Amino acid sequence: MPIDIVLDAMGSDKAPDPEIRGAILAARTLDVRVHLVGPEEILRPKLREALRGYRRQDRPPVFLVQASEWITMEDKAAQAVRSKRDSSMRVGLKMVREGRAAGFVTAGNTGAAMATAKMVLGSLAGVDRPALATVFPTSTGSPTLVLDVGANSDCDPENLVQFAYMGDRYARDVLRIANPRLGLLSIGEEDSKGNALTKDTLPLLRETKLNFIGNVEGRDLFNGRVDVVVCDGFVGNVALKTAEGLAKLVNTSLRESLKSTVTSQVGALLSQKAFAAFKKSLDYTEYGGAPLLGLRGAAIVGHGSSNDRAIMNGIRVAAEFAGANVGASIEAALANR
Amino acid sequence: MPIDIVLDAMGSDKAPDPEIRGAILAARTLDVRVHLVGPEEILRPKLREALRGYRRQDRPPVFLVQASEWITMEDKAAQAVRSKRDSSMRVGLKMVREGRAAGFVTAGNTGAAMATAKMVLGSLAGVDRPALATVFPTSTGSPTLVLDVGANSDCDPENLVQFAYMGDRYARDVLRIANPRLGLLSIGEEDSKGNALTKDTLPLLRETKLNFIGNVEGRDLFNGRVDVVVCDGFVGNVALKTAEGLAKLVNTSLRESLKSTVTSQVGALLSQKAFAAFKKSLDYTEYGGAPLLGLRGAAIVGHGSSNDRAIMNGIRVAAEFAGANVGASIEAALANR
Structure with a gap:
């Protein structure tokens, strides 16, 4: 059907x-x-x-x-x-x-x-507030779902707890991740690190039945340590656009470096297939866009x-x-x- | 001397x-x-x-x-x-x-x-609050200075205005940028985009004598549109670590893609010099670390x-x-x- x-x-x-x-x-x-x-x-x-x-x-x-x-x-x-x-x-x-x-x-x-x-x-x-989620590619091949990435600025702890449940269900039901590891985006792993919002949210997430692993950092968006990451929409949007900006710089810079010498031009031809695979691994479009949750x-x-x-x-x-x-x-x- | x-x-x-x-x-x-x-x-x-x-x-x-x-x-x-x-x-x-x-x-x-x-x-x-600054590499070759990237969470508008003056002077006196373009890190260029902090800070930055160009986005950290970017330390630290995480993923992913086929192994050898140039262009160490301002x-x-x-x-x-x-x-x- x-x-x-x-x-x-x-x-x-x-x-x-x-x-x-x-x-x-x-x-x-x-x-x-x-x-x-x-x-x-x-x-x-x-x-x-x-x-x-x-x-x-x-x-x-x-x-x-x-x-x-x-x-x-x-x-x-x-x-x-x-x-x-x-x-x-x-x-x-x-x-x-x-x-x-x-x-x-x-x-x-x-x-x-x-x-x-x-x-x-x-x-x-x-x-209370629907969220925009997106998936980040990771080195393990299993994507990390991040929300909110732009729909909601100035969230309160209750919003983030709701995002956690929404992300958990999407990861289970659509991304087919069995017991999604949930993280709170912060600036250090220790409970003492973060801003007022994350410090107030941390104990609330610990009280849930979710598989909460604590604070995670920006770098954990790409290393497969965590399956679902919740954050304020302003912070998530900055992270998303920073990643997009760097991905673009990498593309440009790589292309220019490869053009710069004759031997590397030959190398570039031979490496073409590898680059296609590389670019695909970083390509958001392969993951099909951002769900509104x-x-x-x-x-x-x-x-x-x-x-x-x-x-x-x-x-x-x-x-x-x-x-x-x-x-x-x-x-x-x-x-x- | x-x-x-x-x-x-x-x-x-x-x-x-x-x-x-x-x-x-x-x-x-x-x-x-x-x-x-x-x-x-x-x-x-x-x-x-x-x-x-x-x-x-x-x-x-x-x-x-x-x-x-x-x-x-x-x-x-x-x-x-x-x-x-x-x-x-x-x-x-x-x-x-x-x-x-x-x-x-x-x-x-x-x-x-x-x-x-x-x-x-x-x-x-x-x-009031000293800041940790760092330089991001850009596609134009001239770095973008970003502050705060981690020393101060939960900043108020006055903190961000002070960061703007501190970054402006460092960009002029040390990075030798003549009339540094200053941006406020937000989630859209329009004045209406942002969170409570950026919306309160925007008019204060417009009143300064600095070369303020308005809101900038995460992607502008790498495209040379702006010379100095101010933000809350939590947001700046997330952006920095997101960039570091993606840079690491790019390295790993590129290396693995290049290893994956014999022709691309040959290609990789020939492209080595280009990769060295590429990696150097993204290498924070070339810029000499993060100043405390x-x-x-x-x-x-x-x-x-x-x-x-x-x-x-x-x-x-x-x-x-x-x-x-x-x-x-x-x-x-x-x-x-």
Whole structure:
């Protein structure tokens, strides 16, 4: 039985082309039906073109849903949600609320996606502030889930405890980690290290039934020591963007170093395959985007620079997210604290 | 006229060998006299060995100063400062206070170095909280100075404004940046983005005479958009350790990818020179360690894993720091706000 996933066709930097190709890729290779939301006059000719050559009976299940507007990366979240009442995000999320689809994917404006999802889907019982989570690649191959990475600044200890339950359930139900090790992002492992927020949160997390291992540091995001890391959204967003900035510098610097000598140019050719593997190991798109946790519905936000493959991975993760019934399991966990 | 620099001989993970070799390297190549502080019974035979082969008149100016104790990485800062009254850090910093040396370098416990320096040297007039700064490598080659990266959690807006003046003077006087662009670390460029601290700090920074460019993000730490970035010490420390963690993952991942195929092994050999250049471009040690700013004296903390070259660079930067009279220029700037 295929799962219905709504895809915002107008989200990514190069929308709608990566979305159309990613939707077809997903519909061909996964057990999903994809509903592309956006202006039909733009989407229909492109979709028809992309599906040319398929026989009618082999056509991958990709459908169009009309929305006359879309939210750009430059739009302010709160304002866009109010003023663009027929945006592709809003129309898509309504389909999830009405049960016409099980999950939602966008590669668009993260703040607007969170604001729209909060308004359209609403929060789960027991959740004060839904969170944006993301997975960091690690040296062990098993990703580390970090939340919040930007939806909520100035959190209080209760918010962080709720994030812990939300992350724990997502790690179990979607990432398939048996007994997720939970850490609190701080600036030293000792209990005495940290700021007022982490010092107040630490004893509360110790009291939970979660597999809490204590404070962890920025470097532990990449070494596989911990499966789920909770932090204030300001701190998590700084960590995420610092990592993105360094990854970009590494790419540029490596390319330039390799160009700089003739022997290393030959070396570069021979190392190409290795670099592809290396880049893939650090590639967020392989992990399928950032889940919005704590909402009444499964929603995934991909990177604005998403390509076809990243879009497909987003759809795959949204289907797993929706199929695992994470929302119900988060509500149950929060009710039985 | 050579500058006298005190070097904690017992700081680094492999102390005192990198310190002894780094001190000799610095004394041979820079216009400095290096005072190695630590237990003479350990240091004297090693120094004698390292200086064998030099004729008396060619001996680099490296001297021993007795200290019977030293602070380890495992020691708690506050406790070590109280209990180890004859530590190499304390004896070394006293030499700076007494004017017997112009600057201090350690590759030891950062927290203990800051605590000891605060106690022994004291803060500059107008400085409530001295800060730990560090330089991030960027794609333009000109480093970005970030403070605070760990000395102070739960800062208030006034602390951040003071950090801004301290960073501005260090960037001008030591990093030789003409009109440093100053940024406030936040989670979006717009004034409306951030947490309570950044929103309260933003208007205060706009009122200063500094070259303030507004909010910057984690990714701007590496792209050369900004020369000096101020932030709360908790946030800065998370950013620093996140960058260190990712840099380590990149190294491991690259090495493993290169090992994985025979052709890429050949490629790796040919690319070796390029990798050396690449790694150097990301190497903190080339920049000479993290300055403690806001104290009555020049103090530099290097990484615990410092090698000879990193120690030498730390001594070089301490000499530049001391020679530039940054303390006086910070006090003047704060007095004329």
